[in-house]
Amino acid sequence: MTNEALQQLITSWVPEIECTEEGSQFLTITVVPAKLHDLMRKLKETPETHFDYLFCLTGVDWGQALGVVYHLESTIHRHNIVVKVQTEDREHPTIDTVSDIWATAEFHEREVYDFFGIQFNNHPNMKRIFMTEEWEGYPLRKDYEDEINMIIK
Amino acid sequence: METVIANNNFKSEEYFINMGPQHPATHGVLRLLLTIDGEIIKKVEPDLGYIHRSIEKMCERDSYQQIVHLTDRMDYLSANINNEAVCLAVENALELEIPDRVKVIRTIIGELTRISSHCLWWGVMGMDVGALTTYFYGFRDREMINDIMEETCGARLTMNYNVPGGLMYDIHPNFVNRVKAFITHFKTKIPEYDRLLTDNVIFQKRTQGVGILSKEDAISFGASGPVGRGSGYSCDVRKHHPYSALDRVKFNECLETAGDTFARYKVRIAELWESLSIIEQLIDNIPEGEHRVATNAVIKLPKGEFYQRVETARGELGVYIISTGTKNPYRLKFRSPGFSNLSLLNHITVGGKIGDLVATMATLDLVIPDIDR
Numbered sequence A: 001m002t003n004e005a006l007q008q009l010i011t012s013w014v015p016e017i018e019c020t021e022e023g024s025q026f027l028t029i030t031v032v033p034a035k036l037h038d039l040m041r042k043l044k045e046t047p048e049t050h051f052d053y054l055f056c057l058t059g060v061d062w063g064q065a066l067g068v069v070y071h072l073e074s075t076i077h078r079h080n081i082v083v084k085v086q087t088e089d090r091e092h093p094t095i096d097t098v099s100d101i102w103a104t105a106e107f108h109e110r111e112v113y114d115f116f117g118i119q120f121n122n123h124p125n126m127k128r129i130f131m132t133e134e135w136e137g138y139p140l141r142k143d144y145e146d147e148i149n150m151i152i153k
Numbered sequence B: 001m002e003t004v005i006a007n008n009n010f011k012s013e014e015y016f017i018n019m020g021p022q023h024p025a026t027h028g029v030l031r032l033l034l035t036i037d038g039e040i041i042k043k044v045e046p047d048l049g050y051i052h053r054s055i056e057k058m059c060e061r062d063s064y065q066q067i068v069h070l071t072d073r074m075d076y077l078s079a080n081i082n083n084e085a086v087c088l089a090v091e092n093a094l095e096l097e098i099p100d101r102v103k104v105i106r107t108i109i110g111e112l113t114r115i116s117s118h119c120l121w122w123g124v125m126g127m128d129v130g131a132l133t134t135y136f137y138g139f140r141d142r143e144m145i146n147d148i149m150e151e152t153c154g155a156r157l158t159m160n161y162n163v164p165g166g167l168m169y170d171i172h173p174n175f176v177n178r179v180k181a182f183i184t185h186f187k188t189k190i191p192e193y194d195r196l197l198t199d200n201v202i203f204q205k206r207t208q209g210v211g212i213l214s215k216e217d218a219i220s221f222g223a224s225g226p227v228g229r230g231s232g233y234s235c236d237v238r239k240h241h242p243y244s245a246l247d248r249v250k251f252n253e254c255l256e257t258a259g260d261t262f263a264r265y266k267v268r269i270a271e272l273w274e275s276l277s278i279i280e281q282l283i284d285n286i287p288e289g290e291h292r293v294a295t296n297a298v299i300k301l302p303k304g305e306f307y308q309r310v311e312t313a314r315g316e317l318g319v320y321i322i323s324t325g326t327k328n329p330y331r332l333k334f335r336s337p338g339f340s341n342l343s344l345l346n347h348i349t350v351g352g353k354i355g356d357l358v359a360t361m362a363t364l365d366l367v368i369p370d371i372d373r
Helices: A003-014 A031-045 A103-116 B054-063 B066-069 B078-095 B102-127 B133-153 B175-198 B201-207 B215-218 B261-285 B338-345 B345-348 B354-364 B368-372
Strands: A019-020 A028-031 A055-059 A067-072 A080-087 A092-095 A119-121 B014-019 B033-037 B040-047 B304-310 B317-324 B333-334
Touching: A003 A019, A003 A031, A028 A031, A031 A080, A031 A092, A055 A103, A055 B304, A055 B317, A055 B333, A067 B317, A103 A119, A103 B014, A103 B338, B033 B354, B040 B345, B040 B354, B054 B066, B054 B333, B066 B078, B066 B317, B078 B102, B078 B304, B078 B317, B102 B133, B102 B261, B102 B354, B133 B175, B175 B261, B201 B261, B201 B354, B215 B304, B261 B354, B333 B338, B338 B345, B338 B354
Parallel strands: A028 A080, A092 A119
Antiparallel strands: A019 A028, A055 A067, A067 A080, B014 B033, B033 B040, B304 B317, B317 B333
């Protein structure tokens, strides 16, 4: 599918998404956390889109908001899409898990939790993956400070 | 003579043991928490982070030239290909025109790296299932590539040969001849590998039908590289998203459909032949020209997001750069192949024996710094 057709189809499912192709080689859509899980399931299960390969899942600290970026590819149609989701709540950020849709998300979401503190709802094993359980703070956040390791704002 | 043991006091009980972080079969500091019932595995939970260095955080304060050096320390057996990934991402973002000479040399070096990585894997694979000889054979051939690398760029493991804009130095005058000598040598050695290990009945019994991964699961778990291709999943980045000089060479994507440990093994052996063929097509036709184009001393990427994927010896490496237009990336993520490949370990080993776990893990070809980053 071309990017225009993809954009049209997805907008017909969820009208309130933002689409852009600017500043990226992929079509990028931004969705609110409440709509994320439904949209992701549709993206995978609809035969025309068939995004069955989640090749990258990244946590990002945008300053105001915390977000997750999903890079998807279809192994049949070979088209790509990037889905972004953000939450303004820095104290208790929560986003629905997609590990029930793509199994690879289980580890990647644990990594995001470890470094950004984003809790994933309904995740089967939501605990830190690299750091010890006692570690305080979330190192990849922009406001993280660790003077011993010379990480200052 | 028949003896029947009728003793109800013998009850099987699940218990838990640690495998690693110093276990020889985990190839580094990977710790597996095994829940087992006798010899049968009930659950495998990897415990990661023993050598986590937070390379992604370091990247946020480093310049793009410095970031290249950190990538060697992820998957150290694919060091050159990791370097190339970052360089390509930066060059594409800057829309730099890279000379043909650089592209061809990068591809040759990349394939040499793949061969040397597979040689090491092959040696260790044999060792894991109890055949120590393979280790010496694999290292003997890998040594030749290391020598070529040493002569070319002065390093044997962490090369840092690629820089944004090209290569750090031009190739050594001996390079072409030595690579050709290696090809001639290695072509006689792969059949030897087959005779020693591939055709070995004991080895086949250890690996066939063990650790089966279906194609659907391979895609769902984000498997890539030989792990995905062993399950019949066409995932070669070199085919689907060719980079450098890979669009001008002919090679086959090595696919197996069985999805078991032996299939993944055969994919890697077939890849040795394909890599040799790629190098052969390019080695006589290295174009003349510059080995590097000038970039600014301080590289500033335009505002935007850039994604570059390459095929390392282990699978798909992704470099995702979010730039705000400054000299450092705002966020840089490495999508490492080992991390995704490890996540399916539990899925394919549950219900098998501990010995099979070792054989299966050997064909996942895990490199721990690649997982921990």
